[in-house]
Amino acid sequence: MxxxxxxxxxxxxxxxxxxxxxxxxxxxxxxxxxxxxxxxxxxxxxxxxxxxxxxxxxxxxxxxxxxxxxxxxxxxxxxxxxxxxxxxxxxxxxxxxxxxxxxxxxxxxxxxxxxxxxxxxxxxxxxxxxxPRGLSATPAPHKTTLASILNAGAQVCFRGTVLPRDIGPEGRADDRFALGAFTDAVPHVWQQTPMNHAYLSQNNFGRVAVEMKLTWISPLKTGDMFLIASAPTSVQSKTFTLRHHLFESRTQRLAAVCDVVALVMDLEARKAVPLPERAAAEISKITMG
Missing domain, CATH: 3.10.129.10 (Hotdog Thioesterase)
Incomplete structure (x- = not known):
């Protein structure tokens, strides 16, 4: 073996x-x-x-x-x-x-x-x-709708179009495409928390993911327009979790879900730091129910 x-x-x-x-x-x-x-x-x-x-x-x-x-x-x-x-x-x-x-x-x-x-x-x-450590091994739910997650507190934080360069050899949008879109979307989620752009810049801190779970629900092809709706899902002393939903825009078909465990990193020491004292309370206010 x-x-x-x-x-x-x-x-x-x-x-x-x-x-x-x-x-x-x-x-x-x-x-x-x-x-x-x-x-x-x-x-x-x-x-x-x-x-x-x-x-x-x-x-x-x-x-x-x-x-x-x-x-x-x-x-x-x-x-x-x-x-x-x-x-x-x-x-x-x-x-x-x-x-x-x-x-x-x-x-x-x-x-x-x-x-x-x-x-x-x-x-x-x-x-x-x-x-798996901070996230369950179970794939994300397949029947989530855009209306239901918006009603639960998620916000649309990215819109885009699938381009030819995003298509893998299997003929559909690949993991890199999805993660690239989630990466561009996530700063807008952080901006709603105490760890916003000004806080991170002033302290020389960075946004870091330590665990991710990607579940593809349905494929995307060249020309498909899409949106991402995201929200935090829980908070701990040093980390918080969030979930991104990627929908095909025209029919609002769910294409992929990405769960993330995130933390703040000191960019000089290259080590995790505790979340600000206000973080738990503020993140809880926008956590997706």
């Missing part, structure tokens, strides 16, 4: 964000490519295990400009899904674990019986570092 080497890459300056580290959309794009390579190497396909139900990412250590990146992937039968694929991303120079992703599948009962013999060469135990 062994992991497969599924990606060797490099952090480019243009992939880094205002926090001077690799933007989350490019973690997802690398996991997407690693997954394609794993499927080729292992013989895995949607025809065997079904469509991916969820991708759950945890960020363990920063990747910064110039860092070398590697990903190793394997299947796990003791993970939180009937069939779980695990991707471990490391700084290839230091060996430090940078991020993990688990992809959840729910093959049919007949297909599940063949999983172990079919993938025996790539099956390995589920690593504890990749297990």
């Amino acid at each position: 062994a992991t497969e080497n599924t990606l060797s890459s490099f952090v480019n300056r243009w992939e880094c964000d205002e926090n001077d580290h690799l933007n989350v959309q490019f973690y997802f794009s690398r996991f997407e490519e690693a997954d394609r390579q794993f499927q080729l190497l292992s013989g895995m396909s949607e025809a065997i295990v079904g469509a991916r139900r969820v991708r759950h990412v945890r960020y363990h250590n920063e990747l910064r400009c110039g860092d070398l990146v590697s990903v190793r992937s394997h299947a796990a039968l003791d993970g939180p899904h009937i069939f779980t694929v695990v991707h471990e991303m490391r700084n290839a120079s230091t060996g430090t674990l940078a991020a993990t992703a688990i992809d959840g599948y729910a093959p049919t009962a007949a297909a599940a019986k063949q999983i172990r013999p079919r993938f025996k060469n790539v099956i390995k135990d589920m690593p504890a570092d990749a297990a």
Whole structure:
């Protein structure tokens, strides 16, 4: 039993964000490519295990400009899904674990019986570092409507159009596209909290995600216009969670949901700091019910 080497890459300056580290959309794009390579190497396909139900990412250590990146992937039968694929991303120079992703599948009962013999060469135990921590492993609800979440307190914070460059080889908008849109939307959510742009700038703090769960509900294609409606969902002493909903605008069809665990980072010390004292009360006021 062994992991497969599924990606060797490099952090480019243009992939880094205002926090001077690799933007989350490019973690997802690398996991997407690693997954394609794993499927080729292992013989895995949607025809065997079904469509991916969820991708759950945890960020363990920063990747910064110039860092070398590697990903190793394997299947796990003791993970939180009937069939779980695990991707471990490391700084290839230091060996430090940078991020993990688990992809959840729910093959049919007949297909599940063949999983172990079919993938025996790539099956390995589920690593504890990749297990969900601040978010449940369960995919997001599929039947949410735009009207219901707006009534619950969410606000529209981004609008856009799917462009040809956003389409992956599978013929639909890919993970990088979705995460790029969520990344542009999220500052507008933070702006409604005590951790607004002025507060972050004055203290040399940054907005950081430490865990994300992406659930695709339906595909988007070139030319589709979309909107994102978002809101916080809970708050703790150092972190808060929020949820982004991506809808196709014309029919208000739900396309994707992204759950996030976020925190404030001191950009000089590169460490998390507690939320401002007022944060819990103010975030609770705008939490989606």
